[in-house]
Amino acid sequence: MPRTAFARSALTQFASAFEGNFKATEPLAEQLLNVARPRMMSTVARTEGSGLLRMMGPGSAMLAQRSTVLGGASAIAKSCGCPCGRVACMGACSTTGASVRHLHAHPNPPSDPEQALEYLREGNKRFVSNKPHDQHPTRNLDRVKATAGGQKPFAAFLSCADSRVPVEIIFDQGFGDVFVTRVAGNIVTNEITASLEFGTAVLGSKVLMVLGHSACGAVAATMAGAAVPGVISSLYYSISPACKKAKAGDVDAAIAENVRVQMEQLKVSPVLQGLVKEGKLKIVGGVYDLATGKVTEIA
Numbered sequence: 001m002p003r004t005a006f007a008r009s010a011l012t013q014f015a016s017a018f019e020g021n022f023k024a025t026e027p028l029a030e031q032l033l034n035v036a037r038p039r040m041m042s043t044v045a046r047t048e049g050s051g052l053l054r055m056m057g058p059g060s061a062m063l064a065q066r067s068t069v070l071g072g073a074s075a076i077a078k079s080c081g082c083p084c085g086r087v088a089c090m091g092a093c094s095t096t097g098a099s100v101r102h103l104h105a106h107p108n109p110p111s112d113p114e115q116a117l118e119y120l121r122e123g124n125k126r127f128v129s130n131k132p133h134d135q136h137p138t139r140n141l142d143r144v145k146a147t148a149g150g151q152k153p154f155a156a157f158l159s160c161a162d163s164r165v166p167v168e169i170i171f172d173q174g175f176g177d178v179f180v181t182r183v184a185g186n187i188v189t190n191e192i193t194a195s196l197e198f199g200t201a202v203l204g205s206k207v208l209m210v211l212g213h214s215a216c217g218a219v220a221a222t223m224a225g226a227a228v229p230g231v232i233s234s235l236y237y238s239i240s241p242a243c244k245k246a247k248a249g250d251v252d253a254a255i256a257e258n259v260r261v262q263m264e265q266l267k268v269s270p271v272l273q274g275l276v277k278e279g280k281l282k283i284v285g286g287v288y289d290l291a292t293g294k295v296t297e298i299a
Contacts, residue, residue: 106119106154107138109154110154113206113207113279113281115206116282117155117207117282117284120155120209120295123173124172124294127169127170127171138175138177139173144175153199153203153204154178154204154205154207155171155177155178155208156178156196156203156209157180157182158196158208159210160183160218162216162217164290165211165213167180167182179195179203184218185216185218186210186212186259186262187262188262189238193272197269197272200280200281206282207282208281208283209283210283211286212285212287215251216251216258218239221235222240223243223246223249238262243257245261259285259287259298260298263283263298284298285297286298
């Protein structure tokens with residue numbers, strides 16, 4: 001099967017899997033393909049025998065399990081645990097008896113991506129000034145119980161796994177407010193992309209932040225080419241483009257550049273790209289200062 005035809009077929013089936021949520025048809029699949037084509041360049045290929053769909057983008061290779069592309073949405077819908085049983089909900093509501101009550105994690109849900117980003121800015125300011133909400137409206141047992149049946153986060157994150165960077169705390173948010181993925185070096189992988197597509201396209205997060213931090217060990221090790229045990233060095237592949245762009249030895253510059261590189265990798269996603277184009281999502285970057293607690297936005 002020709003490469004473009006295979007990509008169109010995969011995206012058509014992907015859209016069909018979501019039809020209960022998006023009422024997707026062939027035109028939507030075609031739209032997704034048109035969005036993806038510029039960044040997929042000319043190298044969409046099927047890896048025979050491995051069950052993988054390979055999409056080569058600028059500076060990286062992305063591998064997606066065909067089973068995820070073709071049937072993942074339906075599987076998530078069936079296993080999300082939402083008692084309402086509606087594919088369109090996919091965990092974004094809670095049910096009491098026959099009534100369905102959609103949850104909004106924030107007391108005043110942001111109306112657009114810019115307001116969602118402003119909520120994060122305000123939260124970090126409260127954290128830095130050591131003046132968090134005295135009685136946080138979404139950080140108590142009542143909120144735990146309220147969100148047990150579903151979630152409606154207003155923001156999504158790709159953050160480093162460093163134990164000193166607890167996203168909910170540094171942005172003064174609570175249960176159900178933010179959808180967080182974490183991995184050493186805050187790098188984009190297929191699993192990370194899939195998770196963030198779910199957090200935005202399905203759960204409705206309006207802002208997606210790639211969050212790096214000062215003194216990042218993963219970036220420093222990559223820049224130094226340090227010998228590390230096990231498969232830790234596998235992180236180097238995704239971080240090295242940023243290190244090459246930064247001045248030799250300038251770890252701080254490499255950390256900021258790595259945030260930019262990972263932001264660009266996320267923008268390869270047709271799903272995320274489509275949400276941005278429709279004005280439903282804003283993808284931003286930031287660097288957290290371990291010494292001050294302040295998050296500086298990265299352009």
